[in-house]
Amino acid sequence: MILQALAFYLFATVLLASGVVVVTSRNPVYSVLFLILAFFNAAGLFVLLGAEFIAMILVIVYVGAVAVLFLFVVMMLDVDFAELKKGVQSYLLPGLGIGGLLFAELIIAVAAHWHFAPHAAPAAATPKGITNTQALGHILYTDYVYYFQAAGLVLLVAMIGAIVLTLRHRDGVRRQKAWTQISREPSDAMALVDVKPGEGVE
Amino acid sequence: MFLTNWFQHTAGLPYPWAWTLAQVILIVVYQAVVMVSVAFWILADRKIWAAVQMRRGPNVVGPFGLLQTFADAMKFMFKEPIIPAAANKVIFLAAPIIAATLAFAAWAVVPLDEGWVVADINVGVLYLFAISSLGVYGVIMGGWASNSKYGFLAALRSAAQMVSYEVSIGFVIVTVLIFAGSLNLSDIVRAQGPDMRGWYIFSPLFPMLIVMFISSLAETQRPPFDLLEAESELVAGFMVEYSSTPFLLYFLGEYMNIILLCALMSIMFLGGWLPPVAIWPLTAVPGVLWLLAKIVVLFFMVSMVKAFVPRYRYDQLMRLGWKLLLPVSMLWVVVASAWVVFVRPVWGPFFAHLFGG
Numbered sequence: 001m002i003l004q005a006l007a008f009y010l011f012a013t014v015l016l017a018s019g020v021v022v023v024t025s026r027n028p029v030y031s032v033l034f035l036i037l038a039f040f041n042a043a044g045l046f047v048l049l050g051a052e053f054i055a056m057i058l059v060i061v062y063v064g065a066v067a068v069l070f071l072f073v074v075m076m077l078d079v080d081f082a083e084l085k086k087g088v089q090s091y092l093l094p095g096l097g098i099g100g101l102l103f104a105e106l107i108i109a110v111a112a113h114w115h116f117a118p119h120a121a122p123a124a125a126t127p128k129g130i131t132n133t134q135a136l137g138h139i140l141y142t143d144y145v146y147y148f149q150a151a152g153l154v155l156l157v158a159m160i161g162a163i164v165l166t167l168r169h170r171d172g173v174r175r176q177k178a179w180t181q182i183s184r185e186p187s188d189a190m191a192l193v194d195v196k197p198g199e200g201v202e
Numbered sequence: 203m204f205l206t207n208w209f210q211h212t213a214g215l216p217y218p219w220a221w222t223l224a225q226v227i228l229i230v231v232y233q234a235v236v237m238v239s240v241a242f243w244i245l246a247d248r249k250i251w252a253a254v255q256m257r258r259g260p261n262v263v264g265p266f267g268l269l270q271t272f273a274d275a276m277k278f279m280f281k282e283p284i285i286p287a288a289a290n291k292v293i294f295l296a297a298p299i300i301a302a303t304l305a306f307a308a309w310a311v312v313p314l315d316e317g318w319v320v321a322d323i324n325v326g327v328l329y330l331f332a333i334s335s336l337g338v339y340g341v342i343m344g345g346w347a348s349n350s351k352y353g354f355l356a357a358l359r360s361a362a363q364m365v366s367y368e369v370s371i372g373f374v375i376v377t378v379l380i381f382a383g384s385l386n387l388s389d390i391v392r393a394q395g396p397d398m399r400g401w402y403i404f405s406p407l408f409p410m411l412i413v414m415f416i417s418s419l420a421e422t423q424r425p426p427f428d429l430l431e432a433e434s435e436l437v438a439g440f441m442v443e444y445s446s447t448p449f450l451l452y453f454l455g456e457y458m459n460i461i462l463l464c465a466l467m468s469i470m471f472l473g474g475w476l477p478p479v480a481i482w483p484l485t486a487v488p489g490v491l492w493l494l495a496k497i498v499v500l501f502f503m504v505s506m507v508k509a510f511v512p513r514y515r516y517d518q519l520m521r522l523g524w525k526l527l528l529p530v531s532m533l534w535v536v537v538a539s540a541w542v543v544f545v546r547p548v549w550g551p552f553f554a555h556l557f558g559g
Contacts, residue, residue: 063336064368065365
């Protein structure tokens, strides 16, 4: 138990600290790297909760794919950091105000009306007898399969939309047609001619 | 566990500390064994290419050149580490450490035999997949921090390549999960028991082994997909600016990843620690030796590919990954699901004689 408590405080402290560095760092590459560290520690917290599947998916999807794209973009951009930092000064007060308001609302909501729905109690992270992954599978693919399919459809539409928006056909681009190359026979490309002496090739 | 009991009862420590101490000792010994074994994998690699090219390979340091890799490692460690003046020093040094650490961390969930695993977690396959998808950070951070255009170009190339081929590896893993019904690596091996009729190589999943093999070559930047170190175009890849121990860490991490993917393929398709035929003299052999034998076979194939396949062009690499391997592996997810749902319940007893199904 003491190990779990130590691990929790370690993950939580590093998560919060790296979250602060993400916002305050002067170099955007550092921001992304600390964002990755934050994702990692969040995954650690999920593991402590017994939700190991979500922890691994968090690392695979966010750290392994999304943050790589962030890093790509940030490393290739040539951003003027001093220019960006000017904005922080002028928006600091309204930003703090909105943040404080949201935080106060959250506190009020949690303090006043926060309780679990009666049928939500069995949906613990690790139900008895089955693993966390199987429990998630039951919920997603058996109990709420139509909602899951609907969500998938929305994502599919979004994906098609993104492809349609960025797709452009350029003329005059010569692409490699591997099948044409492989299926080419010697007889398509050359002919053997028996040349008689002194006559030459027609 | 033996060590935990010893610390708890003989040395009189409370259970949490006894457990922690025992785990730490186990992990240190395990990693030391894996690291020393890497020296011999590298030597085997060089000997195999030498044999293909009709050379003798390393044969001076130690008997049959067995100590050549140790000599090379010593040489790297005693060289001067050079950090370019314009490099980002912290990230420059952190990148190879991350690459090597991740390569070590992945071995925690690999079951070497029944019960021989440091962390027997429920989501072992996903853990391995997550760790291998993080390998890209060692590459991209190293390339960016060294502040060299060749290094950065190579880092971008290899990052795009690794991200692309991870997708098909992910679908291959999904097909195996559908067959085995578990994310735990030990359970996946048990589902393939008791002998080679149950192995997934002799099942409708066989094409996925081929996809996995090709994707593993691309994922670990092995030829014919070693575009990041296409020396005619990019000098030597993202580690151009690295020397001495940081370079050694990259080198170590790269080989450990290759062996890790060979181990993963052995576990997912070749039945891990299971013997090919479950009769007496073979079942008496320790399972770890069977796993090692399977890794050796796969590593030999990986090595031979380097010896005789020419390097792909970058657009051919992307075409192969996205237009061939990805659709095939996605289709096979459907085929595997249909097999498990419709064919296995009906024909299961019949196929169980031919292959485990």
